[in-house]
Amino acid sequence: MKPLSPTDQLFLWLEKRQQPMHVGGLQIFSFPDDAPDDYVARLAEQLRSNTEVTAPFDRRLDSRLAQPVWVRDKHLDLEHHVRFEALPTPGRIRELLAFVSAEHSHLMDRERPLWEFHLIEGLGDRQFAVYIKVHHSLVDGISAMKIIQRMLTTAPSKRNMPPLWDVSAQPKPDEDRSGPSLWHSVGHLLEQSGKQLGTVPAVARELLRTINTGRKSPAHQSVFQAPRSILNQKITGSRRFAAQSYCLKRIKAVCKAYRTTVNDVVTAMCASALRTYLMNLDALPDKPLIAMVPVSLRKYERSDCDKAEDNQTGGNHVGVILANLYTDENHAGTRLLKIHQGIQETKDRYALMSPEEIVNYTALTLAPAAFHLLTGMAPKWQTFNVVISNVPGPQKTCYWNGARLEGIYPVSIAMDRLALNMTLTSYNDHIEFGLIGCRRTLPSVQRMLDYLEDGLAELEQGVFN
Template sequence: MARIPLMPVTDSMFLIGESREHPMHVGGLQLYTLPDDAGPDYLSRIYHTLVADEQSVQPLFRRRPRRPVSSLGQWSWTTDHQLDMEYHVRLSALPRPGRVRELLELTSRLHGSLLDRHRPLWEFHLIEGLEGNRFATYSKVHHALMDGVSSLILANRALSADPSTMDMPPVWAVPPMDRPSTSDGSGPLAVLESLRSTAADLAGVLPAVVKNANIALREQASVLPFQAPRSIFNVQITGARRFAAQAWSVDRIKSIRRATGATLNDVVLAMCSGALRRYLLDLGALPDRPLIAMVPVSLRAKQKNTEASGNSVGAILVNLGTDLEDPAERFTQIQSSAQVAKRSLAELSPLQILALSGMTMAPLAFAPIPGFVKLTPPPFNLIISNVPGVPKPLYWNGARLQGMYPLSIPYDGQALNITITSYADNLQFGLTGCRRNVPHLQRLLVHLEESLSELEKATL
């Protein structure tokens, strides 16, 4: 009997927790400048080329979820041998005047719709009609298939630093990274070794919990789950989404980093903190206690297997100091809190970090239960994620990539998600919120600029 490729729990949890109100996919919006010699049918020709080439689709993008009886209900992957490329790859046009505003409205609608579980869990949209001699692409992939870091790895492999390189393969046609061995690691000895290693790792989880609790008691900057105040973000959400995006110069943020000795991520968190404080003050909804951010931490650098699929993300909690009016004091609070959180994970294995992070994230699994969000304090107030990008300009079939903006997942009790990635000389901010419960989301972009200027005045 053929072995059923069971899905890891860290991946299947995103299928288990999905509903119409809670789409569980990540996405990306890319803006391109058309090549000088592009004709009126430039995108149409690319579209027809993409949908005509089904044979080059790699196995990862043929995976379809299923729950066979023989797996006792656990999710597994099966291969779709009847892939419909015209379903997965779509060509759209913006209504006039084709501003970024119309593009973001379209992207918001696309990001709010569920992926079809009867097909491989991904879509790719070519979008024409954008002013300024530009076009865009929007892609989404289910979080059960890959995390944000994985999707960015694959996206970068499909681009070139050479503008003259044509006929670049799409993301789904890029082969996976070479592996040192052809073994699938499923033999009896490999399974026994994996079980032994897993048991040893999990035995260290309880001591890690105790250690973190002791750190929290000793160090004021440490944060534990459920210390966050209730805010307008910590409510039940709807399925509709609103998306806002903008880029800021990396040089501005690095100047603050150099002046303060902080990390780049510390500066980004401080920038978000100031913006959130201003936004909530405008709404008359700023809590007296500081907002707490859950900050994902990629574990791929700690792992031997760096395959761009699945999920390999831990989590730390950071005090954003939004109760402090002075930007320098807020920045110090954020820096101290982040340092303590990172130290608590430094000596743990990836599996131990995943288990510990799972305890932090576990309340999100219960959030859809009626009354849970209202009756329990939030484990944290929002997710702020910084995904490393690429430092140089990239091209796709001669078109220059102008910007790439990440879209992520709001949850029940977590109505706002801020995800950042770097590209060339900029940091690209993507803000994804529940359309009903996060009003005037675009105002946060103005507040992010004000917050960065405030930090520059306070530190430079």
Template sequence: MKVLSPTDSAFLWMETRNQPMHVAGLNIYSPPPGAGPHFVSQLLAGWGRHLSALPPFNQRPVLRRGLWYWEDDTEFELDYHLRHLALPHPGRIRELLAMISRLHGNLLDRNRPLWEAYVIEGLPQGRFATYTKIHHALVDGVTGARIMAESLARTADEDKPPVWAQVYSRHPTVRREAPAKGLIKQLASAARAGRDILPGVAGGLWDIVRAADPDSASALPFHAPPTPFNVEISGSRRFAAQSYSLARLKRIGEAAGATVNDVTLAICAGALRRYLEVQKALPRKPLIAMVPVSLHGETDAGGNQVSLLLANLATNLRDPLKRLQRIVQSTTQAKERLKAMPRLQKMAHGITSISPMGAGMVMGTSKQRPGFNVVISNVPGPKHTLYLNGARLDEVYPVSIATHYLALNITISGYGDNLGFGYIACRRSVPALQRMLDYTDESILELERALADKLTPATPAPVKRATRKRVMASRARP
């Protein structure tokens, strides 16, 4: 058995019916040339021969002596985890997103390994999708994206085992420990790390109590304005997503002297500003975004390796270029501060700085004094084209987590020459989420118009309306 880290365990403790703690990926594929109508059925028949699962897909959580552990599921049932669905006629992307919205609101069964995989057929031209959800206690966004990418092939003529039947040696559930030894090792590691953790805790506490400078671009916890996103949520979800050219966003960044991550934050900020304007709920103070920062490049440890930074989204500024410049100032200051910290200090600082949110959620004060307004995450993805038994992976969209007082989550995932924006929200708390796609379009165009004299010419590409890569959330109730 393997003891969970405190960070991984937190996702199990936080989970409720209205607050599922799983993340997911939606992949859309084109079948190989000449594939017949039974391609998906044949794919599933081949997968059905892999009746055993390997770590982390054979691990279920158990609670002992107040600690969570992973243990092997000795009664693993593939039929429970692998599911075959078909879209209702006419099989548009609209119907696919309605289905994903319903599936994503359902809890995973803790008596079994915490994952489910769906193969969904019925899209036009024989296209099909996979939707795979896995508990955040098992993986963070970066690890989940890496596992999904590694499970696919780089060439159309290569067939690989399904995702649950491959070896992922870097994942922490591969290593086994006795419960007592795991507890002792965890305590010993904490003691050795004290010199890094304690300064991080102190820095996080200082961020909570120190006064904010109104003229500074930096963002501090619990200085965000109340918004319609910072309310209690239901268990139902709505999902909307859209894909954009990475080259297009890079051109904006080059013209403005900003990174692609800063550009994506500015795009989201413009869309959020417009959404709140329409809802007549735009606050005078700027929205604050929590941006997860992956630390996997600093350690070989598995599990959730993440810190965070807070970004001033400058939604109080009407000018899109000034908004982007303010965001660049904010993220640059936050990154410079994190850069000076060791890995464990970064993690401790991030967790401590937002730790009062737990009490605020219980007492209801997070509605009037949120720690931040929205989560915006950017997950790197593979640059090369991937295949599933010859089927080409066309589009990748992340599906993340909405929580109480954080009713909207925006996650952006890269694949090839595109970035997939995924918006997940409580469908009751965030009405008309699909309009965020229109506002995202408008936000990009605003930046391009503001930088028109500095943008490098784009390489012209044919536009085919029928194949425009856009998906929208359905209005149908889950």
């Protein structure tokens, strides 16, 4: 048994029919050169024969003392979680993205482990796809990407590889070796409470520094006063998923010219795409949009013990940067430099804090936004307009049972008053973008893929000039 952290519980609490709280990933593979035409069907049979399920995929929700916990599901029905699908003709990428859009709109059954694995045939050019979705209370995006990478290999000749639900080599995190589960849970809660109390002095200091900086700098103050936007309306349960790859070599060339980071450039690409999209709808606010940018807290851990605990427990270990996107700035290069400066200031502040201090600091600064997201009763407290996430992916060409991985695209979460989520990952010298949005609130989200390309081309043109 493993108790859910407050962050993990929040994802359960936020979930409703029009607001599923699962994250996902779409992978596109090419057949091995020597594979028969029924390769995918044979692969499906191989997957069905592997009935061993390891953590966290063997967990389902339960309750102890009115608190949610993860327990091992002794009656897990693998056929419910592993599904073999076929796309309708003509089997283009358009049909694949429509399939993912529809599946990502559906809630999962909380009486079962909260994950699904879809093996999809019917793509042209001897390709197939895998779509995976996992509830955000079970793993965060970075943890999910690490699990997916353990399913892959860099050896094209390797076969009979274990499936996603049987790849974990770590000890099962819900095994209790320290005594009765009830008292172990109580001790866990007390330990966490002590950590939170210890962060109070540092959090208060940084919060006061932030307030004082905001009084002196209008640009900094705007981070806490995001403008009203169509991005922040209520949503329906229908989703639109769009995905595209962009060459990392092009992005790094811009980084070198402007002396920024890859994350700065992709954030500027998102800013440019949002600016163009909203301008075409005659809906661009006069004030600049603000993005919530999740960051991994693992780099801020101070001890090897913390890292070892993280490796075994999984869960969510993320903090937040609020990034001004400067969508009121006409010049793409100037916009990039301003974004870089704002993000770097927050990183410098976090470098002086522990992960617990960062979590509590961001919780305090985001409290007004949380109240508005939950109730819609405080539109003047709109702290950010959009979520932009960058999840590290595999850096070398990967294979799965001989099939070459051609692309890996993250599928995240849209919420009431956060109708768009822009998530990206890196793979094999490319940056893979996955956009998820409410298709009624934000029409034709797929056009932003072209606007992302235009934003990168505009930065390249600035370098050339």
